[in-house]
Amino acid sequence: xxxxxxxxxxxxxxxxxxxxxxxxxxxxxxxxxxxxxxxxxxxxxxxxxxxxxxxxxxxxxxxxxxxxxxxxxxxxxxxxxxxxxxxxxxxxxxxxxxxxxxxxxxxxxxxxxxxxxxxxxxxxxxxxxxxxxxxxxxxxxxxxxxxxxxxxxxxxxxxxxxxxxxxxxxxxxxxxxxxxxxxxxxxxxxxxxxxxxxxxxxxxxxxxxxxxxxxxxxxxxxxxxxxxxxxxxxxxxxxxxxxxxxxxxxxxxxxxxxxxxxxxxxxxxxxxxxxxxxxxxxxxxxxxxxxxxxxxxxxxxxxxxxxxxxxxxxxxxxxxxxxxxxxxxxxxxxxxxxxxxxxxxxxxxxxxxxxxxxxxxxxxxxxxxxxxxxxxxxxxxxxxxxxxxxxxxxxxxxxxxxxxxxxxxxxxxxxxxxxxxxxxxxxxxxxxxxxxxxxxxxxxxxxxxxxxxxxxxxxxxxxxxxxxxxxxxxxxxxxxxxxxxxxxxxxxxxxxxxxxxxxxxxxxxxxxxxxxxxxxxxxxxxxxxxxxxxxxxxxxxxxxxxxxxxxxxxxxxxxxxxxxxxxxxxxxxxxxxxxxxxxxxxxxxxxxxxxxxxxxxxxxxxxxxxxxxxxxxxxx
Amino acid sequence: xxxxxxxxxxxxxxxxxxxxxxxxxxxxxxxxxxxxxxxxxxxxxxxxxxxxxxxxxxxxxxxxxxxxxxxxxxxxxxxxxxxxxxxxxxxxxxxxxxxxxxxxxxxxxxxxxxxxxxxxxxxxxxxxxxxxxxxxxxxxxxxxxxxxxxxxxxxxxxxxxxxxxxxxxxxxxxxxxxxxxxxxxxxxxxxxxxxxxxxxxxxxxxxxxxxxxxxxxxxxxxxxxxxxxxxxxxxxxxxxxxxxxxxxxxxxxxxxxxxxxxxxxxxxxxxxxxxxxxxxxxxxxxxxxxxxxxxxxxxxxxxxxxxxxxxxxxxxxxxxxxxxxxxxxxxxxxxxxxxxxxxxxxxxxxxxxxxxx
Numbered sequence: 017x018x019x020x021x022x023x024x025x026x027x028x029x030x031x032x033x034x035x036x037x038x039x040x041x042x043x044x045x046x047x048x049x050x051x052x053x054x055x056x057x058x059x060x061x062x063x064x065x066x067x068x069x070x071x072x073x074x075x076x077x078x079x080x081x082x083x084x085x086x087x088x089x090x091x092x093x094x095x096x097x098x099x100x101x102x103x104x105x106x107x108x109x110x111x112x113x114x115x116x117x118x119x120x121x122x123x124x125x126x127x128x129x130x131x132x133x134x135x136x137x138x139x140x141x142x143x144x145x146x147x148x149x150x151x152x153x154x155x156x157x158x159x160x161x162x163x164x165x166x167x168x169x170x171x172x173x174x175x176x177x178x179x180x181x182x183x184x185x186x187x188x189x190x191x192x193x194x195x196x197x198x199x200x201x202x203x204x205x206x207x208x209x210x211x212x213x214x215x216x217x218x219x220x221x222x223x224x225x226x227x228x229x230x231x232x233x234x235x236x237x238x239x240x241x242x243x244x245x246x247x248x249x250x251x252x253x254x255x256x257x258x259x260x261x262x263x264x265x266x267x268x269x270x271x272x273x274x275x276x277x278x279x280x281x282x283x284x285x286x287x288x289x290x291x292x293x294x295x296x297x298x299x300x301x302x303x304x305x306x307x308x309x310x311x312x313x314x315x316x317x318x319x320x321x322x323x324x325x326x327x328x329x330x331x332x333x334x335x336x337x338x339x340x341x342x343x344x345x346x347x348x349x350x351x352x353x354x355x356x357x358x359x360x361x362x363x364x365x366x367x368x369x370x371x372x373x374x375x376x377x378x379x380x381x382x383x384x385x386x387x388x389x390x391x392x393x394x395x396x397x398x399x400x401x402x403x404x405x406x407x408x409x410x411x412x413x414x415x416x417x418x419x420x421x422x423x424x425x426x427x428x429x430x431x432x433x434x435x436x437x438x439x440x441x442x443x444x445x446x447x448x449x450x451x452x453x454x455x456x457x458x459x460x461x462x463x464x465x466x467x468x469x470x471x472x473x474x475x476x477x478x479x480x481x482x483x484x485x486x487x488x489x490x491x492x493x494x495x496x497x498x499x500x501x502x503x504x505x506x507x508x509x510x511x512x513x514x515x516x517x518x519x520x521x522x523x524x525x526x527x528x529x530x531x532x533x534x535x536x537x538x539x540x541x542x543x544x545x546x547x548x549x550x551x552x553x554x555x556x557x558x559x560x561x562x563x564x565x566x567x568x569x570x571x572x573x574x575x576x577x578x579x580x581x582x583x584x585x586x587x588x589x590x591x592x593x594x595x596x597x598x599x600x601x602x603x604x605x606x607x608x609x610x611x612x613x614x615x616x617x618x619x620x621x622x623x624x625x626x627x628x629x630x631x632x633x634x635x636x
Numbered sequence: 637x638x639x640x641x642x643x644x645x646x647x648x649x650x651x652x653x654x655x656x657x658x659x660x661x662x663x664x665x666x667x668x669x670x671x672x673x674x675x676x677x678x679x680x681x682x683x684x685x686x687x688x689x690x691x692x693x694x695x696x697x698x699x700x701x702x703x704x705x706x707x708x709x710x711x712x713x714x715x716x717x718x719x720x721x722x723x724x725x726x727x728x729x730x731x732x733x734x735x736x737x738x739x740x741x742x743x744x745x746x747x748x749x750x751x752x753x754x755x756x757x758x759x760x761x762x763x764x765x766x767x768x769x770x771x772x773x774x775x776x777x778x779x780x781x782x783x784x785x786x787x788x789x790x791x792x793x794x795x796x797x798x799x800x801x802x803x804x805x806x807x808x809x810x811x812x813x814x815x816x817x818x819x820x821x822x823x824x825x826x827x828x829x830x831x832x833x834x835x836x837x838x839x840x841x842x843x844x845x846x847x848x849x850x851x852x853x854x855x856x857x858x859x860x861x862x863x864x865x866x867x868x869x870x871x872x873x874x875x876x877x878x879x880x881x882x883x884x885x886x887x888x889x890x891x892x893x894x895x896x897x898x899x900x901x902x903x904x905x906x907x908x909x910x911x912x913x914x915x916x917x918x919x920x921x922x923x924x925x926x927x928x929x930x931x932x933x934x935x936x937x938x939x940x941x942x943x944x945x946x947x948x949x950x951x952x953x954x955x956x957x958x959x960x961x962x963x964x965x966x967x968x969x970x971x972x973x974x975x976x977x978x979x980x981x982x983x984x985x986x987x988x989x990x991x992x993x
Contacts, residue, residue, distance in 0.1 A: 048993065222992035236985070238978040240970040241735045243728075260988075264980040272966040274973050276735040276959075281761040285728040288721070288758070292732025295719060296697070296740075297971040300732060314722050322719075408989055411982040417975055450971065451717035451733070452740050455694040460710055460718040472665075472710065 018105075021051050021076035023210035024083035025160075027090040028100045029153070032064030035092070038153035039070035041178075042160060043403065045170045046074055047223050050215040054080040055403050056596050061248065061342045067096045076215060080369075080405060081521035084600035087210050088163075090156055092134075097121035109208060111159060113152070115139075130204055132159050137195045142188065151192035158196025165207040167214065168197070222408050226399035227303075229370035229409070230329055231256035233377025234301055235264060238417050239327070241300035242277040243289035245308060248341045249397040250331040253303035254279075283308035287315035287328070294325040295461060297450035299381050299417065301327035306335040306348045309355065316390050317356025320486070322461045323437070323448065325384035325391075325420070329377075332396040334594050343594025344397035346516055349570040352392050353544055358464065359483060363493045364392040364544040368519035369399060371406035372542075376498065382418040387493050388448060396565070398517045398596040421447040425454040434459065436470030437482055444489030490545060497543025500550055505530070508537040510610070511557030513586070515541045515571050518563050518597050525602035532603070534610060536561075541571065544578075551579035554586065561609070563589040563602055640666035654690040662687045664711040669704055674826035674852030674867075675774050679711045681829050682743070682772070685836035686713060696741040697733055701726040701755060704781055704854075705747030705774035724755025727762035730769050731959070737969040738960050741840060742769040749779050752788035752807045759809070763816045763845050768958040770839040771847045773809050774826070776854035777865035784857035795862030808940075809849045810950060814933050819956035820846035821932065822949045825870050826853070834880040835949055844958040851945065875944035877924045877935065926952050 018024075027042075029035035036057070043055040054073045060066035073083045085105040091097055091112045098121040104110055106126045112118070114131025122129065134155045138148045161171060171193060179186035200206055231253050234242070244254040254277065261275040280286040286302045293300035304312070309330050319326045332348050334340035352364050363383055365376040377393055384391040421441075428434060428449065436459040437446050446468075449457030459470040467478035468485075501519075503526065514522040519540050526538050539553040554560055554575060564571040569588035576583040589605040591597050642663060650658040662683045667676050686696065693715035700706035702723035709718045721729045730744045751759045751773050762769065777794065779785040786794075789809070790802040813821045820842040824832045832850065839846035851870050853859045859866045864873075925931055932951040939946035966973065980988075 044993075222989050224992045228992075232985075232988075236979050238975045240973065240978065241732060243732065243735075260980075264984060265978065267966055270966070271964070273964050274966055274970065274978060276963050276965055276970060278731060278735060278765070278959075280728065281757050284725060285731075285758055285761065288725045288728025289732035289735065291721075292699075292719070292729035292734075293736040294732070295729070296733035296736035298732075298736030300736065315725065318722050409985055411985045413982050415979070449717075450737075451697045452695055452737060455692075455715035458694060458715045458717050460720065462720045463722070 018087045018210040020211060020213050021074055021215060023087040024071065024073040024085070025088035025090065025164075026069055026071045026086045026100070026103065027092065027156070028067065028069050028096050029092045030095070031060055031062055031066050031068040033153065034150040035068070035070070035153045038157050039072070040403070041171070041174060042157055042166070043072050044174060044223060045161075045166050046072070046212060047218050047221075047405065048170045048174070049167050049212060050218050051212055052076065052078045052080070052217050052405055054082075054405060056082050056398070057402055058595065059342050061338065061340070067093050074212065076217065078217070079520070079524045079599070081524050081599050082596040084598045088208070090160070091122060092152070092156065094119060101127070111156070111163070130163075130200075132156070132196060132199050132203075134196065137199065138192065141191060141195060147188060151188060154189050154192035155196035158193035158198075159200040160196075161193065162197045162200035162206045163204065163208050163211075165211040165213070218405065220408055221405050223403045223405055224370045225252070225401055225403050226367065226370040226373040226395050227252040227331065227401060228256045229373040230303075230367075230377045230393060230395060230400070232260060232409070233374045234327075234381070235260045236374075236411060237299060237378040237381040239299040239301050239381060240275050241290065241293035241298045242275070242302070243280050243286040243293075243300065244302050244304065245280050245283045245286050247283075247305045247308050249333050249401045250303040250305045250308070250329060252401065253329055253331065283311040284315065287312035287326075290326045290328070291315055291319045291324050294319070294384070295322075295451070297422075299325075299327070299385070301329065301381070303329040303331065305331050305333045305341070306351070307337070309348055309351060310336070313356045316362070317358055317360055318463050319390045320356060320360045320362065321358070321463045323388040323446070323486075324461070325388055327377075327380045327384050327391050327393065329393045329395065331400040332394065340594050342397070344517065344565065344596055345592060345594060346396055346518070346565040346570070347592075348394065349515070349564070349566065349574060352394060353574055355390075359487070361487075361490045361545065362390055362392055363387060363490065363497060364394050365498060366394050366516045366542055366544075367399065368516055368540060368542075369406050370404050371409065373399065374409050378415075379498065383493065383496060385420040386418050386496070387445060387489060388420060389490070394516065396517045402596070421445055423447050423449050423453070423457060425457075428454045428456045435468060437466065437468045437485070439468070439485050444485050444492055494545040494547040497545070497547070499547065500542055500553070501540040502549065502553060503538040505535050505537060508535045508557075510534065510536045510606070511553060511560035512536050512538045512563060512602070512606075513541065513553070513560050513571070513575070514538075514563040518565060521597040521599045522563050522602055524599035525606070528599055528603050529606060532607065534606065536606070544574070546575070546578050550575070551581060554579060554581040558585070560586050561589050561602075561606055562586045563591075563597070565591050565597060567592045640668070642666055653687050655692060657687070657690070657693075659683060659687045661715065662693060662713050664709075664714045667708070667711045669707065670856050672855040673704070674776060674850075674854070675705055675708050676711070677826040677829065678772060678774055678832070678850050678852055679708050681826075681832040681836055683712050684829070684833045685840065688833070689837055689840060691741050691840070695739070696743065699726050699730040699733065699742060699744040699769075701746055701750040703747040703750045703779070704776075705745055705852075706750060708774070709745050724750050724753070725758055726750065727755065727758035727767070727771075731762060731765060731767050734767050734769060734959065735970065737971050738768065738965065739969040739972075742767075743840070744769050744771045746771065746773050748773065748775045748777060748787040748789040748809075752809060756788070756807070760812070760816055763813055763818045763847070765959045766819060766844040766956060766962065768843055768960070769845055770836065770842075771845060772836070773847065773849045774852040775809065775849050775865065776852050776858055777806075777863065778854050778858035780854050780857055789865075791864040794864050795860075797857055797860065799862075801862075808936070809847065810936055811933065813847045814929060814936070814951060818847055818951070819844040819953040821951040822847065823849045823851070823945065823947045825851045825874055825945075825947060827867060827871065828874070828947070831876065831879060831947065838880055838949060838952075842952070844956040870945065873943060873945050875939050875942075875946055877946055877948035877950060878926075880949050926950060927954075
């Protein structure tokens, strides 16, 4: 696969040594050269001392999924040498720190080993221990610049932007870049066969992570209250929200804030604050991950029954508890669909990339107020914390929040009696009032025990009337949530279905399958509850492959429950090891199932996933 | 069972407040608690206090959790929005509501189970945030709705109706609040309306978290000889630190701000509330200083050791900053800030994205 502007490389380091900024610099430089690029940070749940990897994929065709194999590994962490060298494709390259003798673990047939004494060079060039450690990373950027033909002017421009005012830092960084670059140019044949060449394919794009985009969505949607409890990988949402509120929402004259962010004592409290604020009329949201969603369940049910707008971001990760909180997964799909006790069902939006995180965040606030219910923005660690190349965000200044059916003081005066839960319009959505609006609009908010007037009841019929209406209300939301994205091809024999962060890999897989003679239609779920096009897609294909990142085929279950399509018509393609999905994974699963040649797929037992091995690397 | 509305009978001679409202305008639906429940007396005191302060009912919001105490928000001020949330989580709902709209008067009603067991964390952190909220803890030392289990405020040796003795030490909400930095801490007795009403008024006027721990006997499950939260025990062991008079700001303040008024019952201390109202704190006998946190703590402990319950306004910090002051929020309620000044707009978004290249 490798060639000009089409290759992947990986940097293996130890976390806490400053490699993150060096890796970001590399990716950004490639992006500024106009070449489509993706970076995936594979990091531990740790502050310092554990292995971390950064994978950069360069793709002139714009593929952004994680690569299965890499052309070059920069091995800066002796603890993972053996593992890292194994991921180099045959004929690929290994760059290591030759300050020490070549470790036996790094020796492998069929690859080219390049040694640069990064550590030694930095010890000689810099005096402070801190500089010696940090600038070792910048030195490998220098070597990679020479090996891959990264534009030195671009790197220079970026260093100036970063350290412009700190003269000594700027000079030290330049020096480290030159050390790495000059050594490589002198000792190796530069550039390598796979390398970069300026393109003009990123002009309309930005590099942004999904959490930043989702936070911006909240700022632009007019959210004023944010409540949260720190949790990876959701923390950076509220940190970004705070940063942009500080920038855009502080009154210039008084220095006072037009927002209130509360770091709560736990996720239960965060949910309560959001629901209290929503009840009182603000746009409020929280950002959490699966463990937080678990803790919020009771409150989520209360907001569903009490019909209170609330926006909850779930940045999914592997769980529970310790172990793999810094690894990605789509493990909360079923939990979110029916969160809480009793009969509940929730509106959920599934962005596939940071661009959608921004727009869907705004949509989530509108839907929460229109339907007066909790709405989930379901992202994941891969989307949320990795920088993605995506289209520039745009904003229509004519946008105004959809506040839904809210009766203000004047409107209340015109009606005889206000009944909080009376379905006047027949759409299941009833008018609410904001506390303070007027004595006539006062009502008492409770959980399940209220009738259509908002009065306390334990009567079966009155209760059922309310919950049946709730069911109609949420069913009506199917038409309001984002429609699925459907790609159809002539002569397609199979269907693929996926959701969220799987999208990039599945799109690439569709192309690669086509090249291999398998023509597939593809549907990406973007919203819940499902509207009819979802069931239509499933029934159109005798067999569909449902690609998702969890062990138990949760999306497939949800599709079966909600559409009535038989489970055995949907073949699960599951990836749940905690890493971003690769196209190869999808291609090999589909091909393994469609054998021989292009015969229609035979359904497999729901208990036996179509593929059970991870990354065996079926050659395409 | 459904809710029972009170008949809307108006007596022409009823006293009116500054808004021209009568006490009936501050009532709610009929209480469904047991006859003689201490909580109903607290409800009556709340009605009296809101009436006397002339709070427009629609500008108040009532928040509660779960339990007998939390049901009472339905029994006063039916013209106010009310929110009966989930067990132990009223403080977070109140925090959120207050964050959204600081312009309302918030009253939160909770109980000892709601505040000291399931909701202890929320109780503590609402205090730390200093949410502008009157927090009434109707403390009966028992789980009433679930029929008589011990709560976290049951005293050691206190017996249940079945004769079992509690062996776990109680959590004292007053001592807890004092140690957490609460800026208004009071204790009263549901049967002492003369003390309770002015304390509620002071709590409503306090700019920050105002805790009133109200010993409120449970007639069904905890009003017997083995209980320290019974009517009899409380009446016999109530030890008042002082009485509180409130002088609303619309009246001329004529009383001298400090020193005794010659009635022979201790000193009078004047404390100004944030709206200019002056609260006169009259200590009984000894010199009690409600602005000294350590002294308040010591006083409560010493009373306990004597087998007495210290009541009255035990501590107040009149110069406190509430959650919004600490946050530096704009004066207007966040729900009233126009969208145009919340959304940065397309030009800002365009400019911002230069940082993402």
